[in-house]
Amino acid sequence: MFDFIKKAFTEGAPDYEPSSSRILSGLCTLGAIGWISHIVIHTHAMPDVATLGGATAFSVAHYSANKLTGMTGK
Numbered sequence: 545m546f547d548f549i550k551k552a553f554t555e556g557a558p559d560y561e562p563s564s565s566r567i568l569s570g571l572c573t574l575g576a577i578g579w580i581s582h583i584v585i586h587t588h589a590m591p592d593v594a595t596l597g598g599a600t601a602f603s604v605a606h607y608s609a610n611k612l613t614g615m616t617g618k
Contacts, residue, residue: 565610573603 576599583591590596 565606569604569607572606576600576603 580591580596580599583595
């Protein structure tokens with residue numbers, strides 16, 4: 545599938561095994577953008593900081609967990 549989405553956005557050597565966490569983070573980011581857009585359209589105001597922070601944490605959770613696992617080697 546497009547060389548696993550061009551080796552999941554490419555990082556490392558040519559024989560690098562792509563990470564699905566980047567794709568999951570991308571999909572979660574698109575979901576968060578849709579969610580915040582829905583809030584803005586219906587309330588005509590930006591959501592509070594906690595909502596934006598939660599959407600950010602939700603979007604990067606998979607990628608952060610993968611990177612932390614790689615850094616600790618566990």
